[in-house]
Amino acid sequence: MDTPLPSGIAERLCAVRDRINAAALAAGRDPAAVALVAVSKFHPLHSVEEALAADQSVFGENRVQEAAAKFPPLRATHPNLRLHLIGGLQTNKAREAVRIADMIESLDRPALVDAIARAADAEGRLPDLLVEVNTGDEPQKFGVPKEQADAFIRLCQQRFGPSLRGLMCIPPAGQNPVPHFQLLRNMAQTHGLPVLSMGMSADFEQAIAQGATLVRVGSAIFGPRPALA
Numbered sequence: 001m002d003t004p005l006p007s008g009i010a011e012r013l014c015a016v017r018d019r020i021n022a023a024a025l026a027a028g029r030d031p032a033a034v035a036l037v038a039v040s041k042f043h044p045l046h047s048v049e050e051a052l053a054a055d056q057s058v059f060g061e062n063r064v065q066e067a068a069a070k071f072p073p074l075r076a077t078h079p080n081l082r083l084h085l086i087g088g089l090q091t092n093k094a095r096e097a098v099r100i101a102d103m104i105e106s107l108d109r110p111a112l113v114d115a116i117a118r119a120a121d122a123e124g125r126l127p128d129l130l131v132e133v134n135t136g137d138e139p140q141k142f143g144v145p146k147e148q149a150d151a152f153i154r155l156c157q158q159r160f161g162p163s164l165r166g167l168m169c170i171p172p173a174g175q176n177p178v179p180h181f182q183l184l185r186n187m188a189q190t191h192g193l194p195v196l197s198m199g200m201s202a203d204f205e206q207a208i209a210q211g212a213t214l215v216r217v218g219s220a221i222f223g224p225r226p227a228l229a
C-alpha cells in the first residue's frame with residue numbers, strides 16, 4: 001500500500017477537538033452539542049482518509065463535482081460518513097447535490113428551493129437543509145440578504161418541513177464576527193430552528209460562545225489549501 005508521509009492531520013484534528021470542548025465548557029454548554037465539520041475542499045482523497053482514520057465522520061465540501069468524486073466511494077467502508085455541501089449551489093447541480101449530500105447548508109433563493117424540491121422528488125431522498133444568511137449583506141457573497149431572510153426561511157419551512165434544520169452564515173472578512181453570530185442565533189430562535197452552522201478556523205471558539213451547533217473548520221485541520229485547480 002502506498003502510505004503518504006505523516007501530514008499531522010490526526011494531531012491537528014485532536015487539537016481542534018480539544019479547543020471545541022474547551023470553548024463549549026467555557027460557555028457552559030455541552031461539548032457534545034457542537035459538531036465538527038471538517039472542510040476538505042481542494043484537499044486530496046488521502047487527506048480525507050487520514051481524517052476518517054482519526055475518527056472524523058462529518059466533512060464539508062464547496063463544490064458538488066469535487067464532492068461527488070471524493071465521497072460516494074468512501075461510503076461503503078465508512079457507513080457513518082456525513083457529507084455537507086457548504087458552497088453556493090447552482091440550480092443545475094441540485095440533483096447531484098441531493099443525491100450525494102447528507103446536508104446542504106447553502107439554500108439562499110427561491111429558484112434553488114424549487115430545484116432541490118424537484119430533485120428530492122426525482123431522487124426519493126431529501127438531505128437536511130440550512131438557509132445561508134448573508135449577514136453582512138455583501139454583494140459578492142452567497143446567502144439570502146438579511147431583510148429577505150425571515151420570509152425566505154418561512155418559505156423553506158413550508159416547503160421542506162422539519163428537513164429545514166437551521167441557518168448558516170459566513171461573516172465578512174476582517175470584521176468582528178460576534179454580531180453576525182448573534183444575529184444568526186436570534187433568527188434561528190425566532191423560527192424555532194435547532195441548527196446553527198457558524199465559525200471557521202479563525203473564529204470557531206467565538207461562534208461556540210454564541211451558540212454554534214456546527215463549526216466548519218478547514219485549514220486548522222488540513223493545513224493551507226492547495227491552489228485552485
Ligand SMILES: *Cc1c(COP(=O)(O)O)cnc(C)c1O
Pocket residue numbers: 039041062086087170200201202216217218219220
Ligand atoms: C472554506 C470554508 C470553510 C473553512 O474555512 P477555514 O478558514 O479553512 O476553516 C468554512 N465554511 C465555508 C463555507 C467555506 O467555504
